[in-house]
Amino acid sequence: MHKFLIADDHPLFREALIHVINSSLNKPEILEAGSFDEALELAIEHEDADLILLDINMPGMNGLEGLYHLRQQAPTIPIAIISADEEKKTVLQAMDQGAIGFIAKSSSRHEMSHAIELILKGEVYLPASIMRQSSTPQPKAKAKLPLEQLYSLTRKQLLVLQRMVEGDSNKQIAAHLNIAETTVKAHVSAILSKLDVQNRVQAILAASEVDFSQLIRR
Known part of the structure; x- marks a missing residue:
């Protein structure tokens, strides 16, 4: 109970x-x-x-x-x-x-x-x-993640991280990106490792001010 x-x-x-x-x-x-x-x-x-x-x-x-x-x-x-x-x-x-x-x-x-x-x-x-609300723009010097860590993520991992920051669950991310939920979990694990964070909350906080539109376009 x-x-x-x-x-x-x-x-x-x-x-x-x-x-x-x-x-x-x-x-x-x-x-x-x-x-x-x-x-x-x-x-x-x-x-x-x-x-x-x-x-x-x-x-x-x-x-x-x-x-x-x-x-x-x-x-x-x-x-x-x-x-x-x-x-x-x-x-x-x-x-x-x-x-x-x-x-x-x-x-x-x-x-x-x-x-x-x-x-x-x-x-x-x-x-x-x-x-998904717009945040007050922060100076680039205050970025929470080094660029080399962000650039280490694949395009698919960036898409998953973006949805995580927007508040989506693994199931919602899977539906949005048209991939299996197990694949989402694998991407999340890889993201945590590459960003050197312990859990999902830390990843979301670290990436909360990232401009994904620029990264994903590269």
């Missing part, structure tokens, strides 16, 4: 999220917290929880500081952010602080259910609509 902790200060939203979870899973155990202090207490008490769904704007959170503190106090529980803040910068900062997913509160029930399903399978979930 799955165990969730929903940490959000809006009872009606917690109720809606509980309905989404109950519709997707068989009799999950769901804990509720309306403040950061309550969430922290429950997380420490229930270290066997499968997932924390955390609102970064509820009382006591201080934005992403609360996420960092919760990660320190309950390091074994995966945390997914669920927020009305749909800025790409916020998403990337949350992932950089250790979140394994980011779900927009404006998402449909189907999207939320799909996101939770992917996260429970160990995949990273990022909202494609947010990740």
Whole structure:
């Protein structure tokens, strides 16, 4: 049986999220917290929880500081952010602080259910609509990846990495590029190795400001 902790200060939203979870899973155990202090207490008490769904704007959170503190106090529980803040910068900062997913509160029930399903399978979930937003251009000197690492990627690997940055799952990448999902997984493994990163989140963060249109054209 799955165990969730929903940490959000809006009872009606917690109720809606509980309905989404109950519709997707068989009799999950769901804990509720309306403040950061309550969430922290429950997380420490229930270290066997499968997932924390955390609102970064509820009382006591201080934005992403609360996420960092919760990660320190309950390091074994995966945390997914669920927020009305749909800025790409916020998403990337949350992932950089250790979140394994980011779900927009404006998402449909189907999207939320799909996101939770992917996260429970160990995949990273990022909202494609947010990740595809244009970011404020950054000076080239601030590029996160050396050019030689980017040039080491094949064209197909660049296409896969681009879709990863845009928030697509392996299944969505496979459908978009018309290749098998196993092939996508092989490309992802090669990308992680060539970029010298440990996981998908690190690859996404490192490549978040890359101009793929120029690279893929070369």
